[in-house]
Amino acid sequence: MNQTQSRSTFISLRKQIYDALEADIVNKLTREQLTDQISTAIDVLIERNEYSVATVVRREYVKNIIDELLGLGPLQPLMDDESITDIMINGHHNVYIERNGLVERSMASFIDEQQLLQIAKRIAARIGRRVDDSSPTCDARLEDGSRVNIVIPPISIDGTAISIRKFKKQSIDLEQLVGFGALSPEMAKILMIASRCRLNILISGGTGSGKTTLLNALSQFISEKERIVTIEDAAELRLLQPHVVRLETRTSGIEGTGAITQRELVINSLRMRPDRIIVGECRGGEAFEMLQAMNTGHDGSMSTLHANTPRDALARVEAMVMMANNNLPLEAIRRTIVSAIDLVVQVSRLHDGSRKIMSISEVVGLEGSNVVMEEIFRFEPSVSNDGEGKVNGEYVSAGLMKRSVLVEKARFFGLEGNLNSVFGFARG
Known part of the structure; x- marks a missing residue:
């Protein structure tokens, strides 16, 4: 029996089984019982219709129908x-x-x-x-x-x-990401220190670039003594800490009511005595409440958003805050952003399928009306000579500024030695 005949036979058997299937039988039987009944029905129908079907193909027919009844076909x-x-x-x-x-x-x-x-x-x-x-x-x-x-x-x-x-x-940790070539060991150490020292971190990148994977990896360095509230459209985060409250948005029901937005959940989370708030992805008005939370004692909070560069990420945050408060002056929005966000981590999926951290940038302050950022690390791609289109390159760093918030926080948390082991202060 060729593939076309086998498919035609399966479609015929499937239709006969579905025509005879009782509406609630799937809910009444266990998977094993349902498998036995479908297997018996397949054998009976094959004999009745005088089909020539090998045993291994019969098993495949049974599995396909069970997958459709109980799984995703x-x-x-x-x-x-x-x-x-x-x-x-x-x-x-x-x-x-x-x-x-x-x-x-x-x-x-x-x-x-x-x-x-x-x-x-x-x-x-x-x-x-x-x-x-x-x-x-x-x-x-x-x-x-x-x-x-x-x-x-x-x-x-x-x-x-x-x-x-x-x-x-299984969650992927920073050590595994280093093994994959997604970042250097020095970058991993910097991100570990930033997470432990309660810096507010924004992860920026495109769809499928690994933002949530990195957010999960960073969350592993949060103290078990902290109360964490996570807010997501669809729960993807896998935090290992014992004190975690997971919140998920809800769409409206049949009557068009009952929707719960991320902004409402962020506002509500502030009443839940969180130490850190983690928003799976900022995409609207919740950005304003997130910034307010970062500025009012909930440092160490994290979120992701879609943007192509660190500067684009801050511009998107500006736009999202304007969506929530269109009468707020731009200078006030930028001051709020600068005082709230400490690090912007840019991730990307490259044309060879690899995912890499392209840069780690610190938000330093304002000069006039412009946000000043300092790039701590960046990935510099080189011309590929392997003939396979693989993206090669190296991670480079210009060092840290002594007035860096990372330096201040590392000193406060007793991790200055860890920071010095990565690099000395290259700039004054």
Whole structure:
């Protein structure tokens, strides 16, 4: 039996099983019991229809149907593959994956648009949300923490589109990131000191550049004695400290009410006696409350945002604060930003699929109306000669200024020696 015949046979068997399937049988039986019943049904139908199907192919048919009933159908093998970080579906015949930072087409496909749409609706329904003609877009989270975005027709012209950012079961620490070449050992030490010394850190970068991964790594250096409140659209952070309160936004219900925004959660978190507030991603008016929190005793707070350079990141924060307070003078906004944010860490995903910290910059102050920043480290790419398009380069540093807030905080927390072991004060 060739692949086309096998697929045609499976579609026929699947339809006969679904026609005979009781509506609530999936909820009544365990996975093992359901597998036994589907396996028996497949054998009976193959004999009745006089199909010639090998035993190994029969097992594959059973697994595919079980995956569809209890999991994500054709996507389940991709979800089980640890090497895959992102899954992107553009209609039922176009499935792409990201592996090792590079996007490639997957052999997985759906029987038809209806099967894909049903799986999309099931994902949304599991967390009490819906996706239909009146609500054609949806952000959801799978049971394992993976983040899902769904867009269905007519908004998505070529069929249902699903984007899945898979949730890593194990957090990556700074030592592993150094091993991957994402930063130098000296940079890792600086970031460790900055996190321990309660500097306010902003991580900037594009989609899929590793912002959340780095935020998770930095959080590992927060003291277990601190109370941490995390605020996210979809919970991705994996903090190891014992005293953590995790908050997640909520979209509006069927009646169009009940939405809880990040800004509301940031405001509420200030009443929860936090030592640090970590916002998964700043994207709107919550930036103003975040800055206020950083300026009023909640130092050591962290967040991420989308921007191409450290200076662009501060410009985006300005714009987001203006969204919340359009009558606030620009100079006042910049003074708030300068007094609140200590470090901006710029991350990027390069064309070879690698992710690197491109720069670590300190926000020094204001000169006139302009924000002054000092670059502590940066990645300088070199021309690749390996013939494989790999991005090579080196991490360079101009040193620290003695008036650096990192120096002051390191001295206060007794970590000045650790700082001196990275480099001496190259500037006066």
